[in-house]
Amino acid sequence: MSVRDWISAVLLVSGALFCVIGAWGMVRLPDTLSRLQAATKPQTLGLLLILAGTAVRLEPHFAVGLVLAGLFQVITAPVLSQLFGRAAYRTGGVDRSTLVVDELSQRLRAGRE
Amino acid sequence: MSRRSTHGTRVAPSLVIWLVVVWMLLWGTFDVATAVYGLVVALLVLVLFPLPSHRWNIFRRPWRLVVLTVYVLADLFGSALRFVADTVRNSAKVSAAIIAVPVLSDVDHIIASAANVVSLAPGKFVLQIDRPGGIWYVYASGVRTAEDAHKAYDDVIDMQRVAVWAFGDETEAPAARSRAQEAKRQRDRSAVRKPQRPSPIEAVAASEAQSRGAESGDAEFHGAATRENDHDRDGGDDPGDFDENRREGR
Known part of the structure; x- marks a missing residue:
């Protein structure tokens, strides 16, 4: 195996590992907010690693398409997690026993008076 | 401009x-x-599909953008590993916090972009943006103690400062730096007063006690401050302190 193969293999396997952990977190974690974390974050890193691993093996000419995929993932994932998180918080998708501190609920209560 | x-x-x-x-x-x-x-x-x-007429050239300072990218990638790896380790070890008893973090910029698109940058890293995301109050409510996982919460707070402030430095113009970067220092100073001062670690149940009870206290008047609320209550009250005070400072700064 050449150096390039090794780099690609390491990136692909570690990327896949992060995706698996994200999926496992989805199953194991208790509430929407923590599941959202598992679904969006390790998976973003996993996808970036897999794209990088693939790009190493490809002609530069084809690899630019992968750069675009990574870029859009990085732009869209945080927006999605914010919108879903906000909706989940407001509709009771939060297991409050997991929260050590919740400064938002304090503020919301104060605002309601 | x-x-x-x-x-x-x-x-x-x-x-x-x-x-x-x-x-x-x-x-x-x-x-x-x-x-x-x-x-x-x-x-x-x-x-x-016309966009709003206010536009903004993100590539004005490519070097800063590169620094931000490196910073974000380093943070992405570091916090992904931490998140994974924490999740694997403690998936049965997840512990997290929603913390109020002051926003370091006054420009809408910079706030939005910085929020995206912060939300990208595993373990944290901006749950709610209080635009008039200038506060982000950040959900941070893996927070178990008050120290963890302070660390998450500092991390968000640091990340935000780099983001504003990369996206903002010449006047915003120094302003964000001084605001970041001010915000950290405010937070650290309260950290001396609240080293306790409330268990989740206590935290809920304390925040409920606080809202009751707020309803029945400020004096009584301060008088009723218990140990747990103290913790939450300080957390609630921080953004307010910061707002005052900002008003003075203008």
């Missing part, structure tokens, strides 16, 4: 160039014909 000079023009050149680049990347071919079609499509898109 240079970026406000494009007010009112519907088809900004930088946007056209960006769309043409995306188009060419999508096709994967870099020749004149693709560029021409890309230009047609870009113009069509911009005319049919």
Whole structure:
């Protein structure tokens, strides 16, 4: 195996590992907010690693398409997690026993008076 | 300011160039014909779906953007590993916090972009943006103690400072730095007073006690402050303190 193969293999396997952990977190974690974390974050890193691993093996000419995929993932994932998180918080998708501190609920209560 | 000079023009050149680049990347071919079609499509898109006239050239300072990218990637790896380790070890008893963090900028698109940058790293995301109050409510996982919460707070402030430095203009970066220092100072001062670690149940009870206290008047609320209550009250005070400072700063 050449150096390039090794780099690609390491990136692909570690990327896949992060995706698996994200999926496992989805199953194991208790509430929407923590599941959202598992679904969006390790998976973003996993996808970036897999794209990088693939790009190493490809002609530069084809690899630019992968750069675009990574870029859009990085732009869209945080927006999605914010919108879903906000909706989940407001509709009771939060297991409050997991929260050590919740400064938002304090503020919301104060605002309601 | 240079970026406000494009007010009112519907088809900004930088946007056209960006769309043409995306188009060419999508096709994967870099020749004149693709560029021409890309230009047609870009113009069509911009005319049919006009964006707000306030535009902003993100590539004005590419070097800072590179620094931000490196910072974000390093944070992405570090916090992904931490998140994974924490989740694997403690998936049965997840512990998290929603903390109020002051916003370091006054410009909408910079706040939004910085929020995106912060939300990208595993373990944290911006749950709610209180635009008039200038506060982000950040959900941070893996927070078990008050120290963890302070660390998450500092991390968000640091990340935000780098983001504002990269996206903002010349006046915003120093302002953000001084605001960051001020915000950290405010937070650290309260950290001396609250080293306790409330268990989740206690925290809920304390926040409920606090809201009752707030309803029945400020004096009584302060008088009723218990140990747990103290913790939450301090957390609630922080943004307010910061707001006052900001008003003075203007």
